[in-house]
Amino acid sequence: MAKTDNNSATQLKKATSWTTLHLTLFTLLGALTAIVLTPYALSSPGHPAASYAPGNSTLDTLANPKIKIISFDPFIAHISDFVSKDEREYLLKLGNPLLKKSIIKNDDGSEVISEARTSSTAFLPEEDPVVLSIAQRAADFQGYLSPGDIDVQITSYNPGQQYKHHYDWYTPPRTRNRVSTFFAILKSTCENCGTEFPFINRTERAQFDGRWCDVIDCEKELLTTKNVEGSALFWLNLDGNGEGRIDMLHAGLPAVNGDKIGLNVWTDIDLQEMKRRGLFGGQSRHYFKPTKEFLESHGLMKEG
Known part of the structure; x- marks a missing residue:
């Protein structure tokens, strides 16, 4: 067994x-x-x-954002394709016959011809459908503001002409002011004729990504944007208190070996409306700004 x-x-x-x-x-x-x-x-x-799957052509994807932030503070951004080719050609035909010697407004409202601004300019008729479309576009970009607060001005620089360092905001006291600026390029054939911001260093953007050199002059020490037809540069002129930012000094560099024609698109808004809309964080900032001690006492901030 x-x-x-x-x-x-x-x-x-x-x-x-x-x-x-x-x-x-x-x-x-x-x-x-x-x-x-x-x-x-x-x-x-x-x-x-x-x-x-990488490289799959059937995937419904979005293109890269058309807005590239150049600076967070002060806020400066580059917007690709802000004005279409057809719009550019239309605005050139509309604006060229209206161009006159550029003037500058004094604080008292009087107008003078300045040696600092040698270009030619003209405010475009706001009832024109293409001009209205540009104004609406600028208003919507900023959080659905009113296109009625948007001024659209064509500006032309012949060879050698420039706009020396200046501010777009008005000195106080004012109930309205230019909270922001778009500068769009309709046509540009000149060299080294971009927009310079002398208080802002170019830094080392190109070392992080060379694509910056498509919109910024990477050879210059100071921040200088290039003229890219159809694109626009956007920046804020005021701070949260409605006061002009002194670091937003800028210049339209002289047109060399060519010319340039652009659009100044200014948002001239009532300062109280700016606060009510919360464009800089809302009314709560006006009444109360929490301290570190307050946050710690309510368990909203802890050491370490």
Whole structure:
């Protein structure tokens, strides 16, 4: 009986060994099959991951944002495709006959011709449908402001003409002021004739990404933007208190070996409306600014 049991045990042991070997072989075969077939399975139209495969042309993707922030504080941004080619051609035909020697407004409202501004300019008729479209575009960009607060002016620089360092905001006291500026390029054939901000260093943007050199003159020490037809530069002229920012001094550099024609798009808004709209954080900042001690006492800020 014992001998029979031993034989049965031996046979069972052999059967178990073969079963384990078979399982091991099948497992290895299954793993190899998975490695070979998985890429094909993932790329099949019915698989959810197929639409996320790199380089898949059927994936509905969005283009890169058309807005690139140049500076957070002061806020300066570059907007690609702000004015279409057809709009540029239309505005050039509309504005050229209206151009006159540029003037500057004094604080008392009087107008003078300045040696600092040698370009020619003209405010475009606000009832024109294309001009209204530009104004609406600028208003919507800033949080659905009123296009009635947007002034659109064409400005033309012949060879050698410039606008020396200046501010777009008016000195107080005023109930309205230019909270922001768009400067869009309709046409540019000149060299080294961008917009310079002398209080803002160019920094090392190009070392992080060379694409910056498409819109910024990477050879200059000071921040100087290039003239890219159809694009616009946007910046804020005022701070949260409605006061002009002294770091937003800028200049339209002289047109060299060519000319340039652009659009000044100014948002001239009531300062109380600016605060009510919360353009700089809302009314709560006017009434209460929390201190570090207040935050700590309410468990909103902890050391370490």
